[in-house]
Amino acid sequence: xxxxxxxxxxxxxxxxxxxxxxxxLVTAIVTxxxxxxxxxxxxxxxxxxxxxxxxxxxxxxxxxxxxALFVNAQSVPDSALTNPHAAQEYLxxxxxxxxFFKNHLxxxxxxxxxxxxxxxxxxxxxxxxxxxxxxxQTLQQAKxxxxxxxxxxxxxxxxxxxxTAPVVRGxxxxxxxxxxxxxxxxxxxxxxxxxxxxxxxxxxxxISDSGRVLLHTQRSRLLQDVSRGAxxxxxxxxxxxxxxxxxxxxxxxVMIASMQRLKSVNWVLAASYPEADAYTPVRTAxxxxxxxxxxxxxVAVLLVLFMMRLLTRPLAQLASHVAGLPEKRGDARFIHLxxxxxxxxxxxxxxxxxxxxxxxxxxxxxxxxxxxIVTEFTNDFTYWRRPDxxxxxxxxACFEVTGxxxxxxxxxxxxxxxxxxxxxxxxxxxxxxxxxxxxxxSNEELEYxxxxxxxxxxxxxxxxxxxxxxxxxxxxxxxxxxxxxEHKQLADQVSHMVLHDLLTGLPNRSLFADRLxxxxxxxxxxxxxxxVVLFFGIDRFKLINDTLGHETGDRLxxxxxxxxxxxxxxxxxxxxxxxxxxxxxxPGRESRHEAVTMSYRILASLADxxxxxxxxxxxxxxxxxxxxxxxxxxxxxxxxxxxTAMYDAKRSGKNSFRFYAREMNAQxxxxxxxxxxxxxxxxxxxxxxxxxxxxxxxxxxxxxxxxLLRWRHPELGxxxxxxxxxxxxxxxxxxxxxxxxxxxACAQCAAWQxxxxxPLRIAVNVSGCQFNEPDFVDMVSxxxxxxxxxxxxxxxxxxxxxxxxxxxQALQKLQLLKNMGIYLAIDDFGTGYSSLAYLKHFPLDxxxxxKSFINDILSDPDDAAITExxxxxxxSLKLKVIAEGVETREQxxxxxxxxxxxxxxxxxxxxxxxxxxxxxxxxxxxxxxAQDT
Numbered sequence: 007x008x009x010x011x012x013x014x015x016x017x018x019x020x021x022x023x024x025x026x027x028x029x030x031l032v033t034a035i036v037t038x039x040x041x042x043x044x045x046x047x048x049x050x051x052x053x054x055x056x057x058x059x060x061x062x063x064x065x066x067x068x069x070x071x072x073x074a075l076f077v078n079a080q081s082v083p084d085s086a087l088t089n090p091h092a093a094q095e096y097l098x099x100x101x102x103x104x105x106f107f108k109n110h111l112x113x114x115x116x117x118x119x120x121x122x123x124x125x126x127x128x129x130x131x132x133x134x135x136x137x138x139x140x141x142x143q144t145l146q147q148a149k150x151x152x153x154x155x156x157x158x159x160x161x162x163x164x165x166x167x168x169x170t171a172p173v174v175r176g177x178x179x180x181x182x183x184x185x186x187x188x189x190x191x192x193x194x195x196x197x198x199x200x201x202x203x204x205x206x207x208x209x210x211x212x213i214s215d216s217g218r219v220l221l222h223t224q225r226s227r228l229l230q231d232v233s234r235g236a237x238x239x240x241x242x243x244x245x246x247x248x249x250x251x252x253x254x255x256x257x258x259x260v261m262i263a264s265m266q267r268l269k270s271v272n273w274v275l276a277a278s279y280p281e282a283d284a285y286t287p288v289r290t291a292x293x294x295x296x297x298x299x300x301x302x303x304x305v306a307v308l309l310v311l312f313m314m315r316l317l318t319r320p321l322a323q324l325a326s327h328v329a330g331l332p333e334k335r336g337d338a339r340f341i342h343l344x345x346x347x348x349x350x351x352x353x354x355x356x357x358x359x360x361x362x363x364x365x366x367x368x369x370x371x372x373x374x375x376x377x378x379i380v381t382e383f384t385n386d387f388t389y390w391r392r393p394d395x396x397x398x399x400x401x402x403a404c405f406e407v408t409g410x411x412x413x414x415x416x417x418x419x420x421x422x423x424x425x426x427x428x429x430x431x432x433x434x435x436x437x438x439x440x441x442x443x444x445x446x447x448s449n450e451e452l453e454y455x456x457x458x459x460x461x462x463x464x465x466x467x468x469x470x471x472x473x474x475x476x477x478x479x480x481x482x483x484x485x486x487x488x489x490x491x492e493h494k495q496l497a498d499q500v501s502h503m504v505l506h507d508l509l510t511g512l513p514n515r516s517l518f519a520d521r522l523x524x525x526x527x528x529x530x531x532x533x534x535x536x537x538v539v540l541f542f543g544i545d546r547f548k549l550i551n552d553t554l555g556h557e558t559g560d561r562l563x564x565x566x567x568x569x570x571x572x573x574x575x576x577x578x579x580x581x582x583x584x585x586x587x588x589x590x591x592x593p594g595r596e597s598r599h600e601a602v603t604m605s606y607r608i609l610a611s612l613a614d615x616x617x618x619x620x621x622x623x624x625x626x627x628x629x630x631x632x633x634x635x636x637x638x639x640x641x642x643x644x645x646x647x648x649x650t651a652m653y654d655a656k657r658s659g660k661n662s663f664r665f666y667a668r669e670m671n672a673q674x675x676x677x678x679x680x681x682x683x684x685x686x687x688x689x690x691x692x693x694x695x696x697x698x699x700x701x702x703x704x705x706x707x708x709x710x711x712x713x714l715l716r717w718r719h720p721e722l723g724x725x726x727x728x729x730x731x732x733x734x735x736x737x738x739x740x741x742x743x744x745x746x747x748x749x750x751a752c753a754q755c756a757a758w759q760x761x762x763x764x765p766l767r768i769a770v771n772v773s774g775c776q777f778n779e780p781d782f783v784d785m786v787s788x789x790x791x792x793x794x795x796x797x798x799x800x801x802x803x804x805x806x807x808x809x810x811x812x813x814x815q816a817l818q819k820l821q822l823l824k825n826m827g828i829y830l831a832i833d834d835f836g837t838g839y840s841s842l843a844y845l846k847h848f849p850l851d852x853x854x855x856x857k858s859f860i861n862d863i864l865s866d867p868d869d870a871a872i873t874e875x876x877x878x879x880x881x882s883l884k885l886k887v888i889a890e891g892v893e894t895r896e897q898x899x900x901x902x903x904x905x906x907x908x909x910x911x912x913x914x915x916x917x918x919x920x921x922x923x924x925x926x927x928x929x930x931x932x933x934x935x936a937q938d939t
Contacts, residue, residue: 609629
């Protein structure tokens with residue numbers, strides 16, 4: 007140990023000693039400062055209290071003199087005001103006042119001339135004090151007054167304090183002024199205050215408002231100005247009533263002064279004490295306090311040295327033991343000291359550390375053994391290479407990963423770089439360049455291919471870390487090559503599944519969007535050929551799914567995909583866009599004619615029937631075409647426009663193709679507008695019902711009406727049902743709309759039963775979406791009960807496709823409706839499957855022949871034969887038959903001859919409002935009645 011490198015014990019002793027000395031010194035300084043401030047505050051307060059008390063006493067003396075003079079002034083007889091002799095006698099009799107005023111009493115007239123004095127003197131009767139300020143103020147204020155020192159007349163060369171008192175008569179008029187005075191240089195009523203001592207050397211002074219000394223222990227100081235340093239304190243006292251502070255006296259000593267303004271006169275009573283004399287006790291106390299502090303610090307240092315030596319002795323023993331630890335073995339490595347507390351804990355921690363080091367050493371040996379076992383049996387090829395590239399260590403898995411043995415790699419380390427696949431060597435060389443001196447080693451993982459000794463290609467994940475010592479010197483690198491070939495193959499499979507349709511194996515919507523984006527981007531770079539985007543949708547595919555099942559539908563989609571795939575050129579793309587929609591990307595086309603040719607080929611490929619499940623199915627499709635760049639310059643626009651054109655082809659009759667036109671967007675926008683307007687239209691009452699009569703051909707009477715929905719749009723006017731009903735069915739709004747129609751129709755029919763001339767049955771069309779709702783039967787029951795309509799006056803019209811989509815469910819619902827007493831009819835019969843099976847099993851009441859057969863019933867033998875067959879078949883099954891769309895008398899006669907039961911159409915009446923229907927039925931009844939009579 008040396009002075010430059012002290013021991014821990016010395017450093018701790020110095021630190022603790024220094025800390026204690028600093029604390030003691032700070033405490034001493036703070037305490038002494040606090041004591042001095044408290045001493046000054048208390049001394050100043052005491053001095054202020056004394057001055058305040060003396061000022062009150064001076065005020066009392068002056069006030070008593072003023073009051074005595076004022077009382078005698080009020081008792082001056084009137085004769086004394088005009089007779090000097092009478093005045094002298096009166097003033098001479100005022101012996102009580104003469105003890106205050108050594109210069110006798112004087113009586114002056116209102117003009118300021120002397121009237122008389124207390125003793126007979128040979129005063130000049132022409133003497134006047136009219137110009138004296140105190141005289142004028144007394145006359146003006148009619149109050150007693152005390153003047154500043156003045157000398158005039160017979161009192162010249164004296165410093166007189168003059169007291170005045172007005173002589174007032176009953177009307178408050180001042181007729182004379184009584185005065186008395188005393189000389190400050192002689193003994194006077196205030197002289198006793200000069201004898202008052204303040205401490206050992208304090209003085210008391212009386213100062214006028216002009217700053218002149220009126221009372222002082224030294225006569226030479228009378229009527230002199232106060233010291234320049236005291237003037238601010240005097241001004242503060244005159245302004246605020248009191249002041250305290252330090253100032254420089256006449257003899258250049260620092261004085262502590264307290265001043266108090268008098269109440270009776272604008273003078274200041276000041277007490278001053280030399281600061282040197284005032285702080286003599288403080289200086290004495292400071293000396294003794296400093297001596298005591300130094301003695302305390304010396305004792306504290308000795309105690310600290312002794313205690314630190316005692317406390318750090320075990321620590322020194324522990325340090326000595328640690329220094330000799332490398333030479334100790336066994337239990338001698340542990341230390342045992344008979345101490346507690348922190349040093350005892352440190353000793354215990356040291357023993358625990360020694361034990362842990364022993365355990366860690368053993369664990370390290372075990373870990374090295376396990377590491378060798380792991381590296382020998384793991385499937386990852388691990389290695390350790392020296393800075394020159396040679397190997398320090400190679401795990402046995404090198405053969406499984408690379409096909410080379412450890413001996414071969416030890417002998418030829420360059421094989422590690424040579425086995426890298428030529429296509430990936432650039433990536434590996436880039437890593438080597440970035441790693442610099444670390445030599446083909448970075449902290450990033452790399453995935454690349456290698457060619458094994460047997461010639462096969464495998465994927466590996468390569469990780470490498472440089473080995474450096476504590477000085478940053480590069481010692482080599484350790485790395486690992488893991489075989490990820492199977493993982494890569496699995497990832498490729500997953501990637502294919504993500505970007506391809508699982509059912510058909512075609513590219514899906516995501517891959518289609520990527521390829522279309524790539525194609526349009528390439529076009530923007532200068533290729534002037536056309537790119538055709540073609541959307542193809544299978545017509546009525548939903549009906550196939552509903553009738554034949556989804557498994558059959560899936561097999562059909564696979565077959566369609568196979569046929570479409572055969573139509574492609576090498577650079578074309580076909581994807582399944584979703585559902586029954588397929589999309590084509592046809593790049594490099596020269597004209598629109600090639601798009602037409604492709605469309606015809608697609609439609610022709612569907613001409614041959616499909617046989618997905620032992621039943622032949624014939625398909626048709628609708629195609630929409632958009633061409634880059636005329637119909638869009640980006641992938642999203644082309645895709646949207648081609649899809650819009652496809653739906654326009656579907657609406658135009660199916661099994662056709664359409665090129666995109668801008669008008670289609672307008673139509674699509676209008677359809678969207680209608681779709682969005684329907685819910686609000688229902689709320690606003692824009693929907694209403696018309697009713698078309700149905701005629702019984704047997705007795706020529708109106709027996710029923712069909713409720714037909716109408717929509718008057720507030721902006722677009724009347725919207726035909728064939729425009730808004732398909733939209734409502736697509737969006738699902740038909741459910742809510744159909745419920746409103748059913749409730750409104752039931753309520754109207756119930757009103758007719760009460761008011762109309764004859765009971766009428768009302769027929770309501772039911773949508774397939776509405777019928778498939780689980781609570782459809784309950785909804786019908788609620789409509790009947792809420793309206794009060796009897797079930798036999800309600801007829802529900804259903805389509806053929808609705809019944810055969812789910813026969814079992816449909817049969818259960820129809821049976822429940824039939825049990826309620828509701829009539830059930832098949833609408834548009836003959837346009838669907840027209841199967842006798844469901845007519846036999848379902849509880850139906852009527853068949854409604856579609857108007858497409860009635861239109862050409864007189865000119866087309868096939869339509870006539872079909873109509874006759876439907877009527878005969880229905881009657882054989884005990885079903886009524888109603889023909890719709892009858893527009894001529896010839897058609898009516900044909901139907902009557904074939905036994906048709908009922909008819910409706912424009913020949914009888916167009917759809918009518920509720921009011922017009924009443925008029926029509928009434929007129930029809932009267933006409934029938936007239937014919938009968």
